Amino acid sequence: MRARTEPVAALLVLVMLIAASCSDSAGPSSPEAGSKGEAPGLSGSVVVSAAASLTDAFADVGEDFSEIHPDVKVMFNFDSSTTLSTQILEGAPADLFAPADEANMRKLTDANLISGEPKVFTRNELVIVTKPGNPEGIETLADLAGAGVISLCGEKVPCGKYAAEALAKAGVTIDESSITRGQDVGATLTAVTDGDAVAGIVYVTDAAKAGDKVEAVSLPEDVNVIATYPIGVLSGSTNIEVARAFMDHVLGGEGQEVLADFGFVPAS
Amino acid sequence: MSRVRRRPPAPVVAAAGVTILFFAIPLVGILQRANWSTVWSDLTTSGARDALRLSLISSVLAAGLSIAFGTPLAWVLARSAVPAKPLLRGLVLLPMVLPPVVGGVALLAAFSLRSPIGGWLHDAFGLQLTFATSGAVMAETFVAMPFYVITVEGAMRGMDQRYEDAAASLGARRLTVFRRVTLPTIAPSVVAGGMLAWARALGEFGATITFAGNVMGRTRTLPLAVYLELESNQDAAVALSLVLLAVSLLVLVSLRGRWLSSS
Known part of the structure; x- marks a missing residue:
């Protein structure tokens, strides 16, 4: 009988491996929650789907933002802009989208998934x-x-x-x-x-x-x-107030300074 | 031995039904997502044909290498008293549980042009594994061979060893016993293990893209093509996925016929 159970075990392992390798591996990451700062009353969490090239710069921007708003948790989903726009078109929840080109932003504006006008924030x-x-x-x-x-x-x-x-x-x-x-x-x-x-x-x-x-x-x-990087708030965002605040922070002096530190070129 | 077939209790059946749905729903999902009118043309583009051909070649080679090198190893693990056998077996089976991308990083660290071994292979023989089909085969073998070894080792341990003893007592040398008694007895497991290894090699992604890269016609196998096509042509990605699904299901169903329903 043992001769038969071990191939079965191997089969089970194989099935599990296939299932595991099919699952989505790109989980959102979150920066360390910032320490105490001035709290203008924003709270909740936002998910930012951003181009892979923004990984380090946005992690810093997110930390700064969390320091200003200690009750806000910013989570990032970094991947290629094309993967991200596909995920959002497929219904993945996100509050902000920051791709590395305008074509991917256009896919979402064309589908009426962006609230208001996206803005180019860096190059x-x-x-x-x-x-x-x-x-x-x-x-x-x-x-x-x-x-x-x-x-x-x-x-x-x-x-x-x-x-x-x-x-x-x-x-x-x-x-x-x-x-x-x-x-x-x-x-x-x-x-x-x-x-x-x-x-x-x-x-x-x-x-x-x-x-x-x-x-x-x-x-x-x-x-x-x-390369031009637009940012926009998703119309499906469950926390539009915080999402807009994050977008303003990225476009504002502090956000722009961090981006410049990482070698990005100002938008205008 | 006759056994009364009793139906499992209803809650168990219900729970099993939920589990079956868990596995079936994604399958139905990809089937209903497929654009059947373009499946054939998506599978016959030059990129898709390249990936299909490359996948077929590399996975068959990986399964062949698994059988050639895995059989002696299974024999050693099943029969001999090598020291630290649990450690040895753990080492060999590690790729089954390791994330394949980690396997790829390890292969890269050991065999890239800048590593001692990879550099030596290149200087002495002009051999480069990265970005080459040989590297893709190596990555696939690394991940797939454990499935073969565990299957065949299990069969060797589980078989009735008195036949081997009888052959030996009649004067057969050990290699003859292996060839004439052991191997014919475990032949179904060799086939099953080889097919498992082949199916796993066919689906290999992480170790291949990390170690061998993503070069069209050389290392861009089916799973890599699916990953890349997801960015541009989802219909093509789904069509290629259907091929992988169909082949994998076929392998598993045929193995089940061999292993579970034969009593």
Whole structure:
């Protein structure tokens, strides 16, 4: 009989593994609740679905916001903007949306899911990242073709679309079989910092975050692409008051200062 | 031995029904989401065909490697008195419970070009596992082989070992006993374990994308294509998912026929 029970156990384990791997892994993360500050009376929690490139900057912005409003809990859901807009269109609860391009915001405004007008709150630029010391001697986008495996974002993710625009402007074609595609900008950067990708195209802010794990090669202005980040409150928000306050905070002086610290370019 | 078949009590049946719904509802969900009019064209785009072909090749290789290297290991674990066997078995079965992405990070740390082993492989043989189909096969084997080992080891421990003793007492060498007595006895488990490993390799995602990357035609297997298509073409993602679902279900149903209903 034992011969029969063990394959059954293995089957059960397999079924459980499949079930587990199908579940949604991207849980919202929350910053440490801020210590006591002046409380103008806002309370409750808001979920901010924000582009992966905003991960570190928004975590700081969220902490500042929670310090001003100790009774407010800000939770973040960071992923590629395309994944986030899909999640929201599918009915995932969120209070604010901050994608890395206007196309994904438009998907939600077209579906009447945004309350009021979204506002562009910051901008970003693209940069080439290489291994430390730039062993392949990559100086321009053209050097990426034939250099080895290049890490780019998925074609429909904002950072992937921007990279494709920049490559098109420079008239450079990289063979698809030499491209590894990250699902968001974080994964794209990791393929260079921890993987064997020779180089990648990410945002300036991601290159800054990676520090000396990469060498950044800036793009000339005529081929670079400016990424614009809009933010909007979702009409389905259960806490519109707090959501608007967070949006104002991001657009205000304190929020803009934090974004600038991380290398983002002011919106205007 | 005759057994009276009694129906389980109604509350148990009801609870089991809820559990079945828990597994069935997502399946129904993806079926009703499928855009059946475009399924065929979604599955025959060059990207989808590449992913299907690559998945088939890499998962069959991973299952083959699991059988080739897993059988001797199962034999050792089932029969010999190696020291620290629980630890050894835990090590081998670890990928079953480890998040696959962690397995991918570990493989990357050990075999990337900047690691000692990966660097040596590249310098000495010009071999690069990352961004290569060989790396995808390695990641799939890493995750899938434990399913084979646990199945075959269980069968070897559970089989009637007196046949092996009889063969040995008649003068057969140990390898002959294994080949002529043990292997034929556990053949159904070898097939079942191989199919389990194959199904797991086919569905492998985390270790593959982390270690081997996401390169079209080289490491972009079906699950990776599903993940990427979710961003752009959900119909295509669902169509590819249906293939994985159908194949996995087929494997599990056929295994059940082999293992549970044969008495």
